[in-house]
Amino acid sequence: SLVQCATSENVWLPEGWIQSVRGQYTSRFALQELEGQFLEEDAQGLFDRQWFRVVESAPETPSEASVRHWDLASTSGPDSDWSASALLSRRSGRYTLTLERYRLSWLKPDRAGKCLKETIVQTALADGQDVQVSIEAVSGFEHSFEEISLDPRLQGWRFRKVKPCKTKVARAMRLAAKAEAGLVCLVRNRASEPFLTEAEDFPKKGAKNDMVDAASGAYNALRGGSGLQVGSTRPAPGHEWTPQTRQERLQW
Numbered sequence: 230s231l232v233q234c235a236t237s238e239n240v241w242l243p244e245g246w247i248q249s250v251r252g253q254y255t256s257r258f259a260l261q262e263l264e265g266q267f268l269e270e271d272a273q274g275l276f277d278r279q280w281f282r283v284v285e286s287a288p289e290t291p292s293e294a295s296v297r298h299w300d301l302a303s304t305s306g307p308d309s310d311w312s313a314s315a316l317l318s319r320r321s322g323r324y325t326l327t328l329e330r331y332r333l334s335w336l337k338p339d340r341a342g343k344c345l346k347e348t349i350v351q352t353a354l355a356d357g358q359d360v361q362v363s364i365e366a367v368s369g370f371e372h373s374f375e376e377i378s379l380d381p382r383l384q385g386w387r388f389r390k391v392k393p394c395k396t397k398v399a400r401a402m403r404l405a406a407k408a409e410a411g412l413v414c415l416v417r418n419r420a421s422e423p424f425l426t427e428a429e430d431f432p433k434k435g436a437k438n439d440m441v442d443a444a445s446g447a448y449n450a451l452r453g454g455s456g457l458q459v460g461s462t463r464p465a466p467g468h469e470w471t472p473q474t475r476q477e478r479l480q481w
Contacts (some may be wrong), residue, residue, distance in 0.1 A: 232316075250440040270398040275401060276428035276441075281415040287325045292318035296389075297356055298363040298447035299349060300439055312437040313420075316354065316360065317447035324407060324448070328424045328440050329369055335373060349377055354388055363389040363450040365442075389450055398432050400444035403452065459472050 236242070295318040302310040311330040318325045327353075327442065331346040353362050353403075362383075366374040378388040393400060407413050415421055430436040 260413060274429055274433065275405050275431050276408065278425040278429050280405075280411070281413055281425065281428075282328075282411065283417050283421060284325070284414045285414055287327065288317065288320060290320060292320050292325075292359075294319050294451055295356075295359060296361040296363050296451045297352065298365070298391075298443055298445050300440065300443040300446060301345070301373065307367070311436065312413050313439040313443035315348075315440065315443035315447040316356065317444070319451060319452055322412065324413045325416065326413055326444060327418065328419050328420040328444065328448070330423070330440055336415055346373070346376060350380055352383060353383055355375075358385050358387070361387040361389060361450070362439065363446065365393065365446055366390045367392055377407055391446065391450060393446075397442060397445075400449060401431065401441055404445045404448040407448070440465050460481060 250327065282293070293314065295420055297316045300313045300315075302312045304310070311332060311334065313328065313330045316327040331345060331348060333343055333348060335340060335345050339346045349362075350362075353360070356362075362377070364370065364374045374388070374390045378390075379384070404413070406436050424440045426445070427437055431438050432443045
C-alpha cells in the first residue's frame with residue numbers, strides 16, 4: 230500500500246525546521262516535499278516569468294555582496310550552447326540580477342575582434358574588485374580558470390572555481406524560491422527577455438538553460454555554494470598572504 234503524509238506529521242523535527250526548509254522551495258515544490266502531495270511530473274516549469282520584477286538599471290546604492298558567475302560553453306557555433314554570465318548583487322535581503330550571453334571562442338577573435346577570455350577579463354575590470362568572479366570549471370575549463378585568475382591585469386580580484394555537484398533543478402531551486410517571493414529584480418537588457426523565456430522552459434528537455442545555470446550559479450556562489458563544489462579561491466586583497474611563485478598562485 231502507498232502511504233501519504235506531510236512532513237509536519239513528523240513529531241521529531243526540531244522547531245522551525247519546516248519553515249526554514251520551506252523558504253528554500255517554490256510553493257509548488259513545497260507541496261510535494263513538505264505536504265506529501267503527488268504532482269504531475271513536468272506539468273509546470275520551475276520558474277514563472279512574472280516572479281521577476283524587470284527594472285531599467287541596478288540600484289546606485291552599494292551592495293552588501295556581489296558576484297559574477299560564468300557558465301562557459303565549449304563551442305561557439307550558431308547551434309551551440311551559449312556562454313553566459315550572471316551578475317548578482319544583494320541589498321537588504323533583495324537581489325538584483327543582470328544577465329549576458331555570448332557565442333565566442335576562448336581565444337580566436339570573432340569578426341568584431343572579441344574572444345571569450347578577453348571578454349571575461351574586460352568584464353571583471355569593468356565590474357571592479359568588489360565583485361567576486363566565479364567560474365564553473367568543468368568540461369576542460371580548469372585551464373581556463375587558471376588563465377583568468379593568473380592574468381596580471383586582475384591581481385587583487387577575488388576568484389572562485391566551482392563544479393556543480395547537484396542536478397540543475399536542485400541548484401536553481403533556491404533562486405526560484407527567492408524569485409517567487411518577489412525578492413529578485415532583473416535588469417532589462419538584450420538578454421533579459423531570452424532569459425525569461427529560458428526560465429519558463431526550464432527544465433524542459435532539449436531547451437537551452439545556459440542563463441538559468443549562470444543565474445543559479447551566481448546565487449549559490451553568493452549564498453555559500455549550495456549545489457557547488459568549491460575549488461580554488463583567491464581571497465580579498467590584504468586578507469591573506471600573497472603568493473610569490475607560479476606554483477603557489479596555482480594552489481591559491
